[in-house]
Amino acid sequence: MRQERSGKLSVNSLGFALLGLLARERLSGYDLKRRMGREVGNFWSASHGQIYPELARLEGDGMVSHELVEQRDRPDKKVYEITPAGLAALGEWVTAPVEPRVTRDELVLKAYSMWLAKPEEALALFGEHERLHEERLARYEEIGAWMEAEWGDDLDRLDSPRFASYATLMRGIMHERGYAEWCRWLAGRISARLERRERAPENG
Amino acid sequence: MRQERSGKLSVNSLGFALLGLLARERLSGYDLKRRMGREVGNFWSASHGQIYPELARLEGDGMVSHELVEQRDRPDKKVYEITPAGLAALGEWVTAPVEPRVTRDELVLKAYSMWLAKPEEALALFGEHERLHEERLARYEEIGAWMEAEWGDDLDRLDSPRFASYATLMRGIMHERGYAEWCRWLAGRISARLERRERAPENG
DNA sequence: TGCTATTATGTCAATCTTGACATATATATC
DNA sequence: GATATATATGTCAAGATTGACATAATAGCA
Structure with a gap:
């Protein structure tokens, strides 16, 4: 903008x-x-x-x-x-106002049509993204721990760029955590349904 | 893409x-x-x-x-x-692979430079967005409750578009929850620092 | 000498997105 | 009759973004 x-x-x-x-x-x-x-x-x-x-x-x-x-x-x-x-x-x-814009997310867009997909393939897709976001989360958390150890005092100063960097990293951590959680939830739902199907193939 | x-x-x-x-x-x-x-x-x-x-x-x-x-x-x-x-x-x-793209977020971009801002103004900005995302969260949760009540059985069917809609709504809920949490965390940090400043103006 | 990788800066065509401009029908209200 | 609103479909210019094309200096290696 x-x-x-x-x-x-x-x-x-x-x-x-x-x-x-x-x-x-x-x-x-x-x-x-x-x-x-x-x-x-x-x-x-x-x-x-x-x-x-x-x-x-x-x-x-x-x-x-x-x-x-x-x-x-x-x-x-x-x-x-x-x-x-x-x-x-x-x-x-x-500090000027921000008009929030839609976050375009192709994976969620795919989820919207996943009722057309083979469950095994959907499971693979969301499982892969769960791993991907868990990986990023781990990387961000490492950086966060490093910041806390190295920058400790600065992280309380509103006028410090380090505090600002830490704040944006926190957003990254929360985002990755939530995204991984969603992938896990969805993959879990799919695999639970697949297991039920294996036990009772008639109801697939 | x-x-x-x-x-x-x-x-x-x-x-x-x-x-x-x-x-x-x-x-x-x-x-x-x-x-x-x-x-x-x-x-x-x-x-x-x-x-x-x-x-x-x-x-x-x-x-x-x-x-x-x-x-x-x-x-x-x-x-x-x-x-x-x-x-x-x-x-x-x-189920074709998705290459994850960077989510551009102007509010987080502002957070990256907020060390240049007046704390009161930053507090207002992030407080406003906390309210905004809490509002959206409440709306999504209402829709989710409605889906669970009205669509109950379909939400277990992988081949149902209702399940797919529910899955994307869940992503929305988790996203808004995490975003509001971040805004709250950040606003809390700012206001805590402001209160300390009020009690001890010399250390501002 | 040739090959590759890193650093360093630039341009450009194709595509995506926004927001404005444009037009038209039907309903409701003053 | 005038005006506003909702429905309905379109175009277009400007800006944002990607990914390719392009060039060049330096270092390391065979």
């Missing part, structure tokens, strides 16, 4: 994702892509084909500036920095 | 959402839009500006057919019906 701003300036969600990362440290487009995968990957993502043009737009709007950094062991890079204007825009946006 | 199919035929997720609805009953584009809001709105959505062209594409691919129905008290309408080919495509797609 592109936010209307005074006159012609506007920044979309991806722009604010990039600003959110740049508010913490100076980064190149390449590094932003990698951070996107780790820190932010839980609730936003973008390909580099989207990031580079967006950085150019942000720079055109005065939200970021860049410095060319020459490297010996690697290709040179552009290191971006958030400007005071960018920081101000980000700060304004943070 | 558009699925590659033998030759040139292809149906995207929206197409399968429409086929999933039409596999249950014959519907007009206008009715599909409404069903989209209710049954499917929990995990997919589309504007009518997307639905009408998609129906035309589906018909061009032989997935649906339509009949013009004249009405006295209202404008005439096109009632769509799924074809055997459409049903086959839907059945194949249901």
